[in-house]
Structures are given as structure tokens and as C-alpha cells.
Amino acid sequence: MPLSWNEIKDRALKFSREWADEASEDAEAKSFWDGFFEVFGVPRRRVGTFEKKVKKLDGKDGFIDLLWKGVLLVEHKSRGKDLDRAHAQARDYFAGLSDAELPKYLLVSDFARFRLYDLETGESPVEFALRDLHKQVKRFGFMAGYQARTYKDEDPVNVQAAERMGRLHDALKAAGYEGHALEVMLVRLLFCLFADDTGIFPRHAFTELVAQRTGVDGADLGLWLAQLFQTLNTPATKRQSTLDAQLAEFPYVNGKLFEEPLPFANFNATMRQQLLDAAALDWSRISPAIFGSMFQSVMDAKARRNLGAHYTSEKNILKLIGPLFLDGLKAELEKIGSHEAKLREFHARLGTLRFLDPACGCGNFLVIAYRELRLIELEVLNRLYAKQGSVFTRVGDHVLVDVDQFYGIEIEEFPAQIAQVALWLMDHQMNLQVAERFGEYFARLPLTKSPTIVHENALRIDWASVIPKEKLSYILGNPPFIGSKLMTEGQRTDLLAVAGKLKGAGVLDFVCAWHLKATAYAEGTGIGIAFVSTNSICQGEQVGILWGELLARGWRIAFAHRTFRWNSEAKGVAAVHCIIVGMSRTPPSPRRLFDYETVGGEPQEVAAGNINPYLVDAHDVLLLNRSKPLCDVPEIGIGNKPIDGGYYLLTPEERDLLLQAEPNAARFIKRWFGATEFLNGIERYCVWLADAEPSAIRAMPAVLALVEKVRRYRLGEIDAKSGREAKAGQSSLALAPTPTRFHVENLPKTSYLLLPRHFSENRDYMPSGFMSPNDLSGDANLIVSSDDLCFFGVISSRMHMAWIRTTCGRIKSDYRYSAGIVYNNFPWPEPLDDKARTAIEAAAQDMIDARAAFPGSTLADLYDPLTMPPALVKAHQQLDRAVDAAYVAAEKAAGRKAPKLGSDAERIAFLFERYEALTSLLPVTNTKKARSSRKVLARRDARA
Known part of the structure; x- marks a missing residue:
């Protein structure tokens, strides 16, 4: 000690x-x-x-x-x-x-x-x-033994420690020591290594025990570890007087960490050396805040190759816990100052706060939350000490915040065990800070209090069995990110067990289950809730389903971080774009909204009158999936959907071969544009037989052979042409009798506007363009039968792009433009006078001309932010000004207040205001009857 x-x-x-x-x-x-x-x-x-x-x-x-x-x-x-x-x-x-x-x-x-x-x-x-x-x-x-250091996520020792423990894990597993016993063994060794360098054990006592008392062949290492674990679980007063002196100097730990008997582990020389290699590191430099995630990767050799990429950074965790509770506590303490009575009252309340992470993993959020709570308490003690003018005696008696205020639920056993140990280790680090400040060593040994980390499926158990909701203060965490179409059968069953009564629940992402269960559990309390989530829950069709229910239950968004990059920049690791949403039944005013200029940038906080489910400072309105446009604009539809197994789609070489065999087929071949072909200028063709005479088809054997392949594909008798697709399913059987026709046919008789349904998040504008009626658009696009330059200009504007960013769904991080949610709900500038129309048309033509100045460049080239030509940038900026001016003029003409449209945030707030007015929707009000509230919303929108 x-x-x-x-x-x-x-x-x-x-x-x-x-x-x-x-x-x-x-x-x-x-x-x-x-x-x-x-x-x-x-x-x-x-x-x-x-x-x-x-x-x-x-x-x-x-x-x-x-x-x-x-x-x-x-x-x-x-x-x-x-x-x-x-x-x-x-x-x-x-x-x-x-x-x-x-x-x-x-x-x-x-x-x-x-x-x-x-x-x-x-x-x-x-x-x-x-x-x-x-x-x-x-x-x-x-x-x-006092380590007053600032931990760094990127400290190489974190990765080195995980790598060395990983090698020991692999060796033990290869020798047949695996499963639960291996997981518990590793957790105990992690504790011992940390304790060896941080004053929990006498300095290097564990390392010396292994190095000095075990044979180089490692044969007796398992025996010594078993004796050590038993010693650590035995109070000094109950140990045998004949206990080996080197073992006797170890403290009594308790906390059930060393309580369970483990199968005897047989080590060899290599394993012994691997343990000593791990012990050679300075474990006092390893941050308990991130080591949990690091060591979870130890259990997965594949994950271990990207060590450092899989933990959640403190910076991102603080984005959640700051506005959830930490900032409020700091502000309150600042207001209290040095008022002794108020300090003591505040201090006592710190010891009553309770936190639950219902998907805690290795405990990152709980560990950081605990550390920050202890730092606030340390400041309270500093002020009380200064007020009293004397040193605290028995400093441990004055520390009220403890690990038993923290609760977690975790579906996997090893992370659950690590979460508990990580909280104990952070507790020890904070005790050292207290000791350093007040000059008296303070350690909580034996471990009389423990965090409650439950190894269970959080979507299946009653959270009240973990902690009664009346005792809980906050729910927080980072539930699993799994898209609706990527869930396993078991995960879908879990989701529907929570959300099954909601209409449309089948399209919800997995993370929605935690939002629904948390709000149901916290009903009738003042519990604050905040989760990290994928941005999909605040975009597209999920919004109406999830937030319609949450709003109807009386929950409102108290703070939010709009889309930002969550993962580290590690090579080979896909970026995850996330949001953070904090909910309360009594949100503060103003509410806190954090926006990002770029997904990898720093948050900029703005005060918001309200934060709606799209994370916009606007009323709580929900966009319904409309079948018709909200405004007087042309209808939109998907492109052509062949369901042909790819046999009608031709490369230039395949087209040439077909024409060599069948010269008369030329009139039945059209240029084909999927989204990829449209954006990247890829040349592709399609056999279009919808207008072909049967006799003409029969006169072309090579074409007839394609028709036969399509028929057999639809019957499920042959695979797709590419070999990458499965055989056609039952839904295609009905199409087999008409193999010359597409499943969806949409070929306008005049020029039309093509909009790709999916495009990169990196683009500042949605690339779209006019197409000839001889061009076939695939169903990866949406098409509008219009050659109106003004219409094209509004679609191509920053105003419309702001709407896209906010309302459309995502595929990974790319935009997924939709007819029902995005296009049909978009508020167009109405009424539009001739002056505004002329200005938009002129700017749109300038934009077309700027594109044409680079005939060798594709739309992907032209709209890449790194290669977008200055002339095209300038043309778009002029178009943006013209469209913004049209909205301002329309509002003035209608006798409404002219909007301020200097930023995307202002644009989107204005568009939601217009949507609300156009649909005659009133702001959602709190109601006790959730289901009737959703019906009211639906009826109001239907009348509009």
C-alpha cells in the first residue's frame, strides 16, 4: 500500500x-x-x-x-x-x-x-x-504509486497491452483452455497487471511472483495463479499462518472478482513468457476508459488486427454525457461557489445519482461518466477543504460517489466482466487523485461495493429487475447499429418483441428497440435518456414510425448532435455516421442543438426553441409517406425494372455482337442508364421489346434466345447472367408468361428529368439531368416527365439539397432519395412569379452550360467536391441565390414574413414551417393516449 x-x-x-x-x-x-x-x-x-x-x-x-x-x-x-x-x-x-x-x-x-x-x-x-x-x-x-497522468486514447501502450494479452489468449485457447474459464482468467490477469503498477498491490509484487517463483517451463504457473487468486479472495484474518510470505503480502480484494473457482490452467514456457512480456509494460499508463474495448478485441483475432479502431473515444462519449447531466452539474456547482451548506447538499445529491447503460459493452460510457462525477466531487471537496482551512482526516469517509451507482446490461459475458473491472480500476485512479490532493492514501480495498453489470439480453429482461426506475437518474449508451435489412432472425424477434405493436415496425433499425424500451420503462419518472444512434432513425420512413410513438408518449428531444463521424480514422475501418439524441419529458428551454459543417468536423452549438425528430429547430411534425406531391408539381416514379436476370442489359461489346448476328435488332436497342451509368458515364444498352411485333422477334433468333433465357430465369430454372444474383424468386413467376415485358415500364414520351435514388454523402448537390425519351432509365433512378428548366433549377438547388440531407434515408452513409418521403413532401416556392421563374431558368441554363464545357467529365467528376469546376460552382451559387429569392418573394406575395435563408439550418427550419402550414398540421401536443394521437396526426395530414 x-x-x-x-x-x-x-x-x-x-x-x-x-x-x-x-x-x-x-x-x-x-x-x-x-x-x-x-x-x-x-x-x-x-x-x-x-x-x-x-x-x-x-x-x-x-x-x-x-x-x-x-x-x-x-x-x-x-x-x-x-x-x-x-x-x-x-x-x-x-x-x-x-x-x-x-x-x-x-x-x-x-x-x-x-x-x-x-x-x-x-x-x-x-x-x-x-x-x-x-x-x-x-x-x-x-x-x-500515485499516477496523476492524463490518459491518451492513442497511447501506444494501450495497443501493445492488448496485443500481448491477445497472444496469451490465443496460446491458452489453442491448448484447450477456453470459453468462460478463459474469459474469467483473462479478466483476473488484467486486474493483477493493472494492480501491479498502480499501488493496489505492493510494487511489482505480481510480476515478481511469476518471475521468481515459477519455473521457466511454466509448468507450475497455473498452480501459483490458483493460489494467488485464492489469496486475493481471502481476508488477511482468515489466511493460514503458514501462507507463503510472498503471497501473504497481497491484499484482500473481494468484490467477487476472485471468488469463482476456475479449472486449473496448464501453462508452458511460451505462455509464461507471454505473461511476463505483458507485465513488462507500464499498466499505469493504460486508460480504464478505453481498455475495455481494447481487450474485447483480444477475444477476436480479426478485430485485433485493427486494434485502436474499435474503441469509443472519450471525446465522443463526452458529447453525450455533457449535455445529458455533466454540464448541468458543473453549472450548478459554479453557481454555488463556496457556500458551505449548499456545497454539502450538492455533494450529498451526487451520491444519490444512478446511471444505467442497457447496452454497456465493456463499460466505456459508465467508466467516463463515473470519472467525471468523481472529478466534480473532488472539486466539491476542494472547496469544502478551502472553506474549513484544515486538512480532511480519514479522507475516504468524505468520498460519497461510488461504483455501486452504476448499472449495465450486456448480452455477452466477457465484456460484462470487463465493464465491472474497468469501473473498479477507474475508481482506484480517482482515489489516487483524492489521495494526492489531500495527502492521505486512500484505496477502497477490499472491494465492498460493486457496479451492477447484468449479463442478459436487454431487450428480453425487465430493466426494473436491474434497478427500479424510481431510483434511476439517467439512461445512456451506444446500442448496436444494425440496419433493418441486416438483422439476424433473433435480433428481429427481439426488436419486434419491443416494437411489434407499432404499424410499420418491420422497417425499424435495431437501435430503435432501445429507444422504445427506455421510454416505456421511464414512464412517469424524471429520468433523462440519451443514446448514440445511426442517423437513419431521424431520416426517411423510420421517423414517422419511431418518433410518432415517442412523441405520443410525451417524450421530447432535449438536445441532439446532428450527423458526425463516430469511428476512428484507422485504416480499413468503415466510418459510421451517427447522431446523439437526448430525450426528456420536461426538456429545458432553450434546447441544445449541435451541428457540424462536415461529418468529421467539430460541433457548433446553437440554441433551439425546439428540436423536432429530424433534428431541426422547428415544430414536432412528421413527414408521412405520400403517394402524391404536396405541391402542384409533376408526379415522380421509379425507372424501368426489367427483372430479366441481366440478359436484356448489354455492354457495348455485347451490343455489337448482337447486331452482327441480328442487324434488324438495332431499332429495339436503347441506351440504358442505371444510377451508376448515369453518374459515371458508363456506356450500357438494353433490349426493349415492349413495342416489338411478335413476328419481328421470331425473325431474330439471337433476340428470341434472350427472351427464352429471361423466361427461364423468371421461372427459376437458370441463374442470372452475372452469376452474382440468386435465382428468381416466387414473385417473378407471374412475369414468366410475358418475358418480353418489364416488371415496371416507365418510358416518357418526351424529355424527362432523371434523379439517382442513391448518391454520395460527399456531394454538395444532387446530380440530376434531362434525358431523351429514347433513353431508358433503370429503377435505381427516379424520373419526372418534365423538361421545365425552373423545375430542374429548384431540384438542383441548395434549398432542395438541405431538405434531402435532413429527410431522406441512407444506405450506409449515402443518400437514399425517395418519392414518398422526400419529393412528395417538399414545399415548393408558391406562388412563383414570372420574375422569379425567369431568374431560376436562366441560372439553371447556366448550370447546364457549365457542365457542357467539360464534355470529357462525368457527373461524378463534376460533382466531386475536390474536382468540381469553379465555373460550375459559380453557376450553382447563382442558382441557389435565385431559388432562395423565389422563396422570399413567394412569402412576401402571400403576405407572410420574409424568411432568413443565410444557412442550411435556416433553410430547413423554414421548409418545415412551410410544410406545417401546407398540411395544416398543428404542433404535436403531449397526450396520454399515444395511439389516438398518432391517428390525429394521420387524419390531419390526410385532409391536407
Whole structure:
């Protein structure tokens, strides 16, 4: 157990007086350093070696005065000698040290002076006199077991530790030690390694036990570990008097961590060395906040290849817990100031807060939330200490916040175990900060309190069995991101068990189940809820289904982060675009909305009067899936859908071969445009027989052969032409009798506008364009029978793009434009006067001309933000101004207030206001009858 700082200061003062007059390096240096280590309660013989022989940079032998491997290198000189020279000499030794031996600190001394170098931070060295050692002892917290460090997600030691434990995991598993026993064994070893470097155990006691008491062949390592685990689970008063002395120095841990008997593990020499390699790292540098996710990757060799990519960063976690509870507590504490009575009341309330993460994984959110709560409590104690003017005695009695305030549910066992241990380790780190601040060592051993982490399916159990809702303060977390079409059968069953009564529940993503279950559980309470989610739940058709229910239950959005990139930038890891939504039945005013200029950018907070389900500062309206446009514009439909197995679709080479065989087929071949062909200028063709005479088809054997293949494909007798698609299903059987016709045929008789249904999130505008009636559009596109330049201009504008970004669904992160939700609900500028129409038409033509100036470039080239030509950018900007002006003019003409349209946020807020007016929808009001409320919304929208 580390000494208290007060004890260390007393020892330092005594040490400096004892050695005040010593001068000779040769005579007393070793005794001097033995005494120096004793100041911090560290037996030098346990950790440090005198006169270690190494090869210096020049190839000559050198002897390090004192080396504590991986921690501290000491170079000692006689009184009055040059410390700069001592430093240079010490640096020469580094070339002869292994990576594991390289120190983090370098200390040079001549008895009378100390100079300490922090090699990790690279900060300027600190020099002080021996007589001032007692004033400088906190600089040696790394020796005393106090680690007041700032953890870094990217610290290489996090990855190194996971990699080394991963190798041990693989070796044990390959030897047949697997399943639950392996998971528990790893969790216990993780705790021991961490405890070895952070003062929970006597310094390096675990490493020494393995290195000194077990044979190099590893045959007896399992026996020693079993004895150690039993010792850690036994109070000192109940241990045998004949217990091995090296085992007896370990503390009683309890907390059920070491309670369960495990099958005996048979190690070998390689496994033993792997454990020692892991122990060689400085585990005090490993952040409990992220190590859980790191070590979950240990269990998956594939995931381990991208270590560092799978954890949730503190930065992203703080985006959720900040507005959920942390910012409010900080603001309240700031308002309290130093008022003692209010501080004590506030402090007592901190100890009553309860947190639940119902998909906790390895506990990242709980660990960070716990740390931040402890930091607030530490500030409270600081203020009370300053108010009292005296040092707290028995400082542990004043710490009220504990791990038993935190609850989690996790479907997998290993992460659940890690979550519990991670909270204990964070607790220890925070206790060290308290000890450092108040000068008295404080550790919660044995572990009398535990977080409640339940290994269960959160969608199947009653959350009240984990914690009664009356006791809970907040629900938070990051539930699984699984799209509606990607769920397993079991996951879909779980979702429908929660959401099955909702009409349309089958299209909901998996994460929606947590929103529905959390709000149902928290009914009638003041619990705050916040989840990280995919942005799909606030876009497209899911909004009306999910949020129609949540709004009807009385829940409102209190804060939200709009779409941002969640994952790390690690190579080979797909970015996940997320949102954060915080819900309350009594949201604050104003509400907090965080927007991002780019998905990888920093959040910009704006105050919002209301945040609706599309994360817009507007009333709580829901866009229904309309079959007709809201405004007086042409109807939209999908392109042609052949269901032909690809046999009617031809590459240029296939078209040429067909025409060689059947020259008369030329009039039946049209240019084909799927979304990919349209955007990337890919040449493709289609055999179109809808207007062909039967006799003409029979006169072309090669074409007739294609018709036969399509018929057989629809019958399920042959595979698709590409070989990548499955055989046609039952839905295609009805089409087999008419193999010359498409399932969906949509060929306008005049020019038409083509809109790709899917396009990249990176584009600032949706690429669309006019097509000839001889061009066939595939069903990957939507088409509108119109050659109106004004209509095209509005579709191509930033105003419409803002609507797209907010309302359309996504495929991965790409936009998924829809007729029913996006196009048919879009509020067009009405009434549109001739001046506005003319301006839009002129700007739209300029945009077409700017495209035409680059005939060798595809739409994908032209609308890539990195390669978009300046002339096209300028044309779009002019078009945007014309469209914005048309909306302003329309509002003025209708006697309404002219909107401000300087940003996309203002544009989308205005569009929702217009939608609400056009549909005669009133803001959703709180109601006790959820289902009747949804019916009211539907009836109002239907009347519109």
C-alpha cells in the first residue's frame, strides 16, 4: 500500500537532513539511493539494479549507476560535479537498453542537487536542492504509486497491452483452455497487471511472483495463479499462518472478482513468457476508459488486427454525457461557489445519482461518466477543504460517489466482466487523485461495493429487475447499429418483441428497440435518456414510425448532435455516421442543438426553441409517406425494372455482337442508364421489346434466345447472367408468361428529368439531368416527365439539397432519395412569379452550360467536391441565390414574413414551417393516449 504524501514528506525531510553533508560517490552512493527509495516506501532491491552493464552508443561497455527497468535511470556523481555531463553520460546508456528497459524518467544527482527529466513529456528538467526534497516529492508520484497522468486514447501502450494479452489468449485457447474459464482468467490477469503498477498491490509484487517463483517451463504457473487468486479472495484474518510470505503480502480484494473457482490452467514456457512480456509494460499508463474495448478485441483475432479502431473515444462519449447531466452539474456547482451548506447538499445529491447503460459493452460510457462525477466531487471537496482551512482526516469517509451507482446490461459475458473491472480500476485512479490532493492514501480495498453489470439480453429482461426506475437518474449508451435489412432472425424477434405493436415496425433499425424500451420503462419518472444512434432513425420512413410513438408518449428531444463521424480514422475501418439524441419529458428551454459543417468536423452549438425528430429547430411534425406531391408539381416514379436476370442489359461489346448476328435488332436497342451509368458515364444498352411485333422477334433468333433465357430465369430454372444474383424468386413467376415485358415500364414520351435514388454523402448537390425519351432509365433512378428548366433549377438547388440531407434515408452513409418521403413532401416556392421563374431558368441554363464545357467529365467528376469546376460552382451559387429569392418573394406575395435563408439550418427550419402550414398540421401536443394521437396526426395530414 502506498504511503500517504504526509508520511512521504516527513521521510523526505529526515532523508535530506541525514545526507546533508555526504560528498563521495564511491563511498556512499548505494546507501544514499537505498534511502532515497525508502522515502517513497519502495524497497530498492525489489525494483532497481546497481551497476547494470550495457553497451554504449560508441560500442564500449558502460555501467548504469541505478536502473529501474522501464521506469527510472539514475546517474550519480560526487558533490559539485557537472550534472550536464552526468545527463549526457546517462543518455549514452540508452543504446544498450531494450524497449522494455527504456526509462520514462532520468534522474541525475551529486548528493546536494537533484535534476529530474520527464522523458515522456519532453518538458524542461526540474532541478532542486537536497534540502528541498520534501517540497518536491510529488514529482516522484510515479515511484510512490500515485499516477496523476492524463490518459491518451492513442497511447501506444494501450495497443501493445492488448496485443500481448491477445497472444496469451490465443496460446491458452489453442491448448484447450477456453470459453468462460478463459474469459474469467483473462479478466483476473488484467486486474493483477493493472494492480501491479498502480499501488493496489505492493510494487511489482505480481510480476515478481511469476518471475521468481515459477519455473521457466511454466509448468507450475497455473498452480501459483490458483493460489494467488485464492489469496486475493481471502481476508488477511482468515489466511493460514503458514501462507507463503510472498503471497501473504497481497491484499484482500473481494468484490467477487476472485471468488469463482476456475479449472486449473496448464501453462508452458511460451505462455509464461507471454505473461511476463505483458507485465513488462507500464499498466499505469493504460486508460480504464478505453481498455475495455481494447481487450474485447483480444477475444477476436480479426478485430485485433485493427486494434485502436474499435474503441469509443472519450471525446465522443463526452458529447453525450455533457449535455445529458455533466454540464448541468458543473453549472450548478459554479453557481454555488463556496457556500458551505449548499456545497454539502450538492455533494450529498451526487451520491444519490444512478446511471444505467442497457447496452454497456465493456463499460466505456459508465467508466467516463463515473470519472467525471468523481472529478466534480473532488472539486466539491476542494472547496469544502478551502472553506474549513484544515486538512480532511480519514479522507475516504468524505468520498460519497461510488461504483455501486452504476448499472449495465450486456448480452455477452466477457465484456460484462470487463465493464465491472474497468469501473473498479477507474475508481482506484480517482482515489489516487483524492489521495494526492489531500495527502492521505486512500484505496477502497477490499472491494465492498460493486457496479451492477447484468449479463442478459436487454431487450428480453425487465430493466426494473436491474434497478427500479424510481431510483434511476439517467439512461445512456451506444446500442448496436444494425440496419433493418441486416438483422439476424433473433435480433428481429427481439426488436419486434419491443416494437411489434407499432404499424410499420418491420422497417425499424435495431437501435430503435432501445429507444422504445427506455421510454416505456421511464414512464412517469424524471429520468433523462440519451443514446448514440445511426442517423437513419431521424431520416426517411423510420421517423414517422419511431418518433410518432415517442412523441405520443410525451417524450421530447432535449438536445441532439446532428450527423458526425463516430469511428476512428484507422485504416480499413468503415466510418459510421451517427447522431446523439437526448430525450426528456420536461426538456429545458432553450434546447441544445449541435451541428457540424462536415461529418468529421467539430460541433457548433446553437440554441433551439425546439428540436423536432429530424433534428431541426422547428415544430414536432412528421413527414408521412405520400403517394402524391404536396405541391402542384409533376408526379415522380421509379425507372424501368426489367427483372430479366441481366440478359436484356448489354455492354457495348455485347451490343455489337448482337447486331452482327441480328442487324434488324438495332431499332429495339436503347441506351440504358442505371444510377451508376448515369453518374459515371458508363456506356450500357438494353433490349426493349415492349413495342416489338411478335413476328419481328421470331425473325431474330439471337433476340428470341434472350427472351427464352429471361423466361427461364423468371421461372427459376437458370441463374442470372452475372452469376452474382440468386435465382428468381416466387414473385417473378407471374412475369414468366410475358418475358418480353418489364416488371415496371416507365418510358416518357418526351424529355424527362432523371434523379439517382442513391448518391454520395460527399456531394454538395444532387446530380440530376434531362434525358431523351429514347433513353431508358433503370429503377435505381427516379424520373419526372418534365423538361421545365425552373423545375430542374429548384431540384438542383441548395434549398432542395438541405431538405434531402435532413429527410431522406441512407444506405450506409449515402443518400437514399425517395418519392414518398422526400419529393412528395417538399414545399415548393408558391406562388412563383414570372420574375422569379425567369431568374431560376436562366441560372439553371447556366448550370447546364457549365457542365457542357467539360464534355470529357462525368457527373461524378463534376460533382466531386475536390474536382468540381469553379465555373460550375459559380453557376450553382447563382442558382441557389435565385431559388432562395423565389422563396422570399413567394412569402412576401402571400403576405407572410420574409424568411432568413443565410444557412442550411435556416433553410430547413423554414421548409418545415412551410410544410406545417401546407398540411395544416398543428404542433404535436403531449397526450396520454399515444395511439389516438398518432391517428390525429394521420387524419390531419390526410385532409391536407
